[in-house]
Each structure stands twice: as structure tokens, then as C-alpha cells.
């Protein structure tokens with residue numbers, strides 16, 4: 446059995462892990478890792494000139510990033526990235542950026558949950574936008590976390606997009622974030638068209654820019670609006686919602702009648718959600734623990750995570766039949782629903 450001393454040591458190590466990610470976040474949010482990679486071995490003055498950041502803050506950040514082994518000192522006062530520092534560059538293959546952003550976002554959500562618990566207040570989605578250094582990273586964090594799973598495992602199982610591509614059909618992404626999902630589809634399927642909707646202007650701006658940069662400005666369009674009932678011009682071949690249905694679950698009647706009203710005859714709805722387990726004991730699984738924290742953080746936002754069965758039942762109520770696909774050790778579920786039994 447673990448002694449009190451061993452337990453204390455273990456918790457202090459966990460606290461160091463949090464500090465390491467905090468220091469990494471400061472670097473990610475201000476482009477320091479990428480700038481250091483380009484400049485190779487700058488001192489604080491050169492890094493300040495290259496990034497526009499305050500020189501005295503950079504001196505302190507470099508000390509801390511050295512201590513946590515993101516930087517090596519190449520000569521007195523000059524630093525270069527270690528492999529861990531390279532991995533914090535947001536465009537590095539398999540980047541660690543989302544781990545650092547997620548850690549600081551979680552600290553923010555924990556602080557909000559601690560305060561809101563005293564009154565029962567649930568401020569809603571606005572809490573995600575309260576920290577101006579975190580908000581711009583929210584979309585990229587989700588993209589880096591989930592795009593490899595989508596391209597590698599989920600997309601090969603979704604034949605519906607090939608069908609849509611054949612008829613140059615329309616996919617509408619509700620709660621599209623930074624637009625990565627539609628951009629991935631447009632890269633794979635040359636005729637498919639897409640519309641993405643999101644409530645955060647920053648997400649819509651990033652999504653439009655990403656589509657333009659990739660040359661998909663003509664096929665993909667992004668708009669700011671409420672996904673519960675956005676006026677759509679054409680019938681939709683596929684509605685997709687990734688980690689967005691639980692945001693509007695309390696108003697699901699409106700959302701599901703919106704599907705029915707706008708979906709074409711051979712259309713489908715593809716919902717991707719974290720799978721809240723039916724058994725509480727499953728939350729102890731280290732792979733699922735972050736979801737237990739997310740459950741609290743979603744509560745602050747006015748949301749609740751869903752089990753796949755709840756989603757299937759809701760589709761059944763509007764006369765749609767569903768297939769559930771599971772990924773990532775049953776942590777992630779994709780529900781494909783079509784009109785008819």
C-alpha cells in the first residue's frame with residue numbers, strides 16, 4: 446500500500462506535470478516554439494524582436510522552459526528547442542500543442558465550476574470565450590486531437606460521403622469549429638460541397654481562411670449563426686455534427702425537426718460524440734477519465750454529455766434508423782441516421 450509520503454510525492458509530481466503544460470501553453474499562445482524553431486538559437490532580445498513579445502517576460506519564460514526541458518542552452522543566454530519543444534510547435538507532426546491548450550482550458554473551466562457551484566449558475570458557451578489567449582486555439586486543439594482519428598479510422602467507415610460526392614451533393618456541418626472536418630472531406634472528395642455553421646465568429650473566420658488557403662473557397666462556405674434553426678437555401682444530403690449535439694440537446698426537438706425539414710430524401714445525419722458510459726465504473730478507465738472532467742465542464746456551459754443510446758432513441762422518435770460505430774476504445778461514437786425504419 447502507498448505510504449502518505451509516497452502519495453505526497455506522487456501528487457507533487459502531478460503538480461509538476463501541470464506546471465510543465467502551463468509553461469508550454471505560454472509558448473504556444475505566443476508563437477514562441479515556432480519562432481525558436483525558425484531562429485534556431487536566439488537570445489531573449491532576438492526572440493523579442495522576432496515575436497514582438499516583451500523581452501523581460503521572455504527571459505523568465507526561457508528560464509522556465511529550460512527548467513522543464515523544452516529548451517537547451519546552446520551558449521550562455523542562447524537557447525534552442527529540445528525534441529519536446531519541437532513537439533510543441535503547432536504544425537509539428539503529432540503536435541503536443543492540444544495537450545498544453547487543453548490543460549490551461551481545463552484550469553479555467555475548473556475555476557469557473559468552483560465559483561458557479563456556489564450559486565448553481567450555468568453561464569453557457571460564453572465561458573469558452575472568456576480567455577482571449579485560449580479562444581484562438583480552441584479550434585486547432587480539437588482538430589489536432591481528432592483529425593487523425595477521423596482520417597485514419599472514421600472516414601474509411603463512412604461510405605455516405607462517396608455517395609454524396611457522386612451527385613456533387615451538399616454536406617452541412619453544424620457547430621463546425623475551425624472547419625477542419627469539411628476541409629478534410631473537400632480534400633478527399635472533389636465534387637462534394639459544404640456549408641459550415643458556428644456561433645463563434647472567431648471559428649467562422651478561421652474556417653473561411655482555412656478553406657480559402659486550400660483553394661476550396663468556391664466549394665466550402667462558412668457562416669455565423671445559431672445551429673438550432675439556420676435558414677438553409679438547398680436540401681441537405683448530409684448533416685454532420687461533431688461534438689456539437691450535446692451543446693443543443695436541451696433543445697433537441699427543434700434540432701431534430703430542423704433535420705427532417707432540410708434533409709434530402711436519400712440523406713443522412715452523421716453525429717460524432719464522446720460516448721458517456723452507461724456504467725459509472727467505466728469512468729475510472731484512464732482513457733475515459735478526461736471525459737469525467739468534461740462532464741463537469743460541460744455542465745458550466747449548460748450542456749450534458751450523451752450516451753450513444755440516447756442519440757439512437759432520439760432519432761427513432763422522428764422515424765430515423767441508426768447505426769452506431771465505436772472508436773478509441775469505445776470513447777468515441779459515430780451515429781449514422783437515415784429516414785425510415
Ligand SMILES: C[S@@+](CC[C@H](N)C(=O)[O-])C[C@H]1O[C@@H](n2cnc3c(N)ncnc32)[C@H](O)[C@@H]1O
Pocket residue numbers: 570584587588619620621622623624626642643644645648670671672673686687688689692693
Ligand atoms: C466542441 S466544439 C466542436 C467544433 C467542431 N465540430 C470540431 O469538431 O472541431 C462545439 C462547437 O459547437 C458550436 N455551437 C454550440 N452551440 C451552438 C449553437 N447553438 N449555434 C451555433 N454554434 C454552436 C460551438 O461554437 C463550438 O464551435
